[in-house]
Amino acid sequence: MKFFKRFFKHPGFDLEKKLGYTFKNKFFLEKALTHKSITEENVESYERLEFLGDSVLQLVVSEYLFRKFRKSNEGKLSLFRSAIVNKKNLSKISEELGLVSFLKVSESVDMNNTSTVTNISSSLLESIIGAIYIDGGLKPASRFVFEHIIKRTDILEIVNSFNYKGRLLEFCQRHGMKKPKFATSSHGPDHNKTFLCTITLNKKPIGTGEGKSKRNAEEGASKEALEKLQILVKEEN
Numbered sequence: 001m002k003f004f005k006r007f008f009k010h011p012g013f014d015l016e017k018k019l020g021y022t023f024k025n026k027f028f029l030e031k032a033l034t035h036k037s038i039t040e041e042n043v044e045s046y047e048r049l050e051f052l053g054d055s056v057l058q059l060v061v062s063e064y065l066f067r068k069f070r071k072s073n074e075g076k077l078s079l080f081r082s083a084i085v086n087k088k089n090l091s092k093i094s095e096e097l098g099l100v101s102f103l104k105v106s107e108s109v110d111m112n113n114t115s116t117v118t119n120i121s122s123s124l125l126e127s128i129i130g131a132i133y134i135d136g137g138l139k140p141a142s143r144f145v146f147e148h149i150i151k152r153t154d155i156l157e158i159v160n161s162f163n164y165k166g167r168l169l170e171f172c173q174r175h176g177m178k179k180p181k182f183a184t185s186s187h188g189p190d191h192n193k194t195f196l197c198t199i200t201l202n203k204k205p206i207g208t209g210e211g212k213s214k215r216n217a218e219e220g221a222s223k224e225a226l227e228k229l230q231i232l233v234k235e236e237n
């Protein structure tokens with residue numbers, strides 16, 4: 001607990017104030033800030049709390065979108081949710097909260113690597129959600145998700161910018177192009193699959209995308225393909 005006490009006594013490092021939640025059991029917060037690279041005896045990393053936090057986050061965001069967009073179908077709601085809970089968005093919010101400043105991590109982890117920091121930052125945010133849920137229940141966890149994640153995410157921008165697949169198909173049709181072909185594969189364990197989508201046009205790859213769902217991967221690939229084709233058409237004109 002020495003690490004934990006040292007950071008929480010340090011002026012300017014009042015994490016609970018930043019989070020807007022005071023833990024009844026500080027042990028949960030300590031676990032939420034401990035990376036798996038720490039191998040001390042009886043030290044548990046944030047991975048289990050991250051697993052729980054991910055489920056709580058999905059639930060809270062799903063209910064919010066269900067009530068907010070009453071006329072949207074399941075497909076659109078899934079797209080909106082994916083945009084809110086994706087790794088890039090969570091990492092950005094985590095960095096705004098400065099969570100990495102409180103991380104207990106081994107020196108063997110390269111914290112100068114952008115990809116590593118992005119992964120850890122998003123994981124930290126989910127572990128914090130899990131810790132709040134275990135410590136205080138769904139109500140404070142929901143409040144945290146709403147205040148720090150939903151309110152920080154521009155839902156209208158998501159609504160206006162999504163459906164890249166539909167826009168790609170429309171663009172191709174409008175410009176007399178063949179219909180692009182989508183090929184999707186997956187890898188990883190059943191509970192944590194990663195999907196990869198490749199889009200080809202006239203047998204040439206024009207876009208690739210990766211995500212935690214087939215739809216997410218297709219959207220990412222469609223966005224890349226659409227941007228390439230728009231540039232191509234503009235140059236030809």
